[in-house]
Amino acid sequence: MPPRHFLTLADIDAETLETLLRRAAELRALHHDGSLHEPLRGRVLGMIFEKSSTRTRVSFEAGMAQLGGSALFLSPRDTQLGRGEPIEDTARVLSGMVDAVMIRTFDHSTVERFAGASRVPVINGLTDDHHPCQLLADLQTWQAHRGELQGRTVAWMGDGNNMCRSWMQAAEMMDFRLAIGAPSAYAPEDLADYPNSRHETDPQAAVEGADLVVTDVWASMGMEDERQTRLEDFAAYQVNEALMAAAGEQALFMHCLPAHRGEEVTADVIDGPRSVVWEEAENRLHAQKALLEWLVTPRR
Numbered sequence: 001m002p003p004r005h006f007l008t009l010a011d012i013d014a015e016t017l018e019t020l021l022r023r024a025a026e027l028r029a030l031h032h033d034g035s036l037h038e039p040l041r042g043r044v045l046g047m048i049f050e051k052s053s054t055r056t057r058v059s060f061e062a063g064m065a066q067l068g069g070s071a072l073f074l075s076p077r078d079t080q081l082g083r084g085e086p087i088e089d090t091a092r093v094l095s096g097m098v099d100a101v102m103i104r105t106f107d108h109s110t111v112e113r114f115a116g117a118s119r120v121p122v123i124n125g126l127t128d129d130h131h132p133c134q135l136l137a138d139l140q141t142w143q144a145h146r147g148e149l150q151g152r153t154v155a156w157m158g159d160g161n162n163m164c165r166s167w168m169q170a171a172e173m174m175d176f177r178l179a180i181g182a183p184s185a186y187a188p189e190d191l192a193d194y195p196n197s198r199h200e201t202d203p204q205a206a207v208e209g210a211d212l213v214v215t216d217v218w219a220s221m222g223m224e225d226e227r228q229t230r231l232e233d234f235a236a237y238q239v240n241e242a243l244m245a246a247a248g249e250q251a252l253f254m255h256c257l258p259a260h261r262g263e264e265v266t267a268d269v270i271d272g273p274r275s276v277v278w279e280e281a282e283n284r285l286h287a288q289k290a291l292l293e294w295l296v297t298p299r300r
């Protein structure tokens, strides 16, 4: 039987998503108790990073250790990937040696090609198009504070990037509305495929009635040369106290981090009482442990 992969949120069904989120909350409680839980003893996760990372690397590496296994950090600088070894050949070799592989890269097609040649589960640790592991943590954080997302409204302030697309997928799976606040040129190209999502050029209209306001860096990794243009184009979309006031008192604030205070968000919002960003970051650990338990344990 082919392995199951987690390349986008849509690779799991809504029921599995709920199961993983429940398990993530249980694993968080176990971790806070100091209890040991080591179902992946002897298992190894290979981690390929073609872009920088703090949270993803540490949460997967610490998560595997806490589950009783271990993780290998593989950079193109010191593997043959950086010298042109085909991704499929790398997948065939690694999947004979490790129990799962996490990849952070540029083109989404790279993780698809790797998964197509892999005998073990492949996890997307961020591509230009998706960041599904972050959504597991974000949804877990939402549930801990506010319960169900069904019927709620989330405002995404920023371009149609990897995080935005994972939020669009989540809106379909969990049946909530997503309002995307961005200049016209930055709306997601595939918006029409996501009926629960809409685009607003007016930032106030995007956040009106939102239960959660989310933002992210305006120039994602790989877009560094667009940074100056984007700073100007997105200036009116900054998440500040005035925008949070337009959302209403009920609204929480999330950011996948790293954050740029004074650009996409002001310090008073991200460091203020409605921000749940530190819990959101910690939940990367718990949500991915739930994912690893589910992907690695049953099929081997």
Ligand code: CP
Binding pocket: 052, 053, 054, 055, 056, 057, 126, 134, 256, 257, 258
């Ligand atoms: N949010 C997130 O993925 O952070 P890193 O880039 O530090 O992994």
Ligand code: NVA
Binding pocket: 126, 161, 162, 163, 216, 217, 219, 220, 221, 256, 257, 258
């Ligand atoms: N959209 C950002 C997310 C970083 C975790 C990026 O791709 O750089």
